Amino acid sequence: MKEELLKKIIEKKEKKIEFAIITNLENGEGCIFEKDKPLDKNFEKHKDEIMSQFHKKKNGIIEGTNIFVENYIRPIKVIVVGAVHIAQYLINFAKSLNFEISIIDPRGYFASEQRFPGIKIVNKWPKEAFTEIKTDKNTALIALTHDPKIDDPAIQHAIKSNFFYIGALGSKKTHENRCKRLKESGFNDEQINKIFGPIGIKLGGKSAPEIALSIIAQLISEVYNKQ
């Protein structure tokens, strides 16, 4: 690999642009492929296969060739509602797992830069916050305040936007009440049943890092479930 190519790869990674590295295993030549950009002439012959593998986000050698495709994909967006203690541990786990966390919390004293260095914090009520955070069906929601005033509007937004994962902290009782409120607001059972509540897989732990781990474990399992 040319040093120039390595530098370009690092640059794309830093700018968080989705791309693929294409390598010819026969002669060692390589290039970067990006959506809507022309493919390097040396790889023109395999254009269709490269595009197909890029769209499927599949890493590997194109069948019957010596062309290796390796995709770099955008991190999965995770919205955490509630800048609470558990959120601090979630962020630590997320760093090495390709998740991009944003925190929403209208309570300024919780959501401070000092408690969450380098993380996008939106100091607003969820309804307002979602006007400035772009979300879609590839977004996940982790609601941690167990305060209906804050969690409910965020959960409602997540259901309407078809988030692939919605989890809400709180006991079974808290969750039952939450479901009731959602029903009264006009959501149907199918929509409500998509919520993971109480959030997390059963590990048995009660401490903040243990709960964070159980949430992240559930989130990862749902990432693979949707693929």
Add this chain to the structure above:
Amino acid sequence: MKNSFDEKVLDEARDWLKTNRKVVLATVIQTWGSSPRPIGSRMIINDKGDFSGSVSGGCVETAVVRECLGLIKENKLFKKIEFKVSNENAWEVGLACGGEISIFLEQIN
């Protein structure tokens, strides 16, 4: 979870190059059976024998370092190597899991 923008191994390769080290990238390009690390997993090796990242669960890293040092010595640009389970000394160079992997080594030039 595929290759992440946060993966630091390539940044580290660039840092090694800045200090005038020779660097080889080793990338898992094919796997069969129960191989420990998925396609696209990467490791970097420099001419001092330092390495970072991984291509298996520790089963073949030593052999990969050896191959990479050979590549630098012979001044070759790339090479493909394969590892299968080896019964006699599975813990040394083969894959104890019974899987097979193929790894592409390329020198950064």
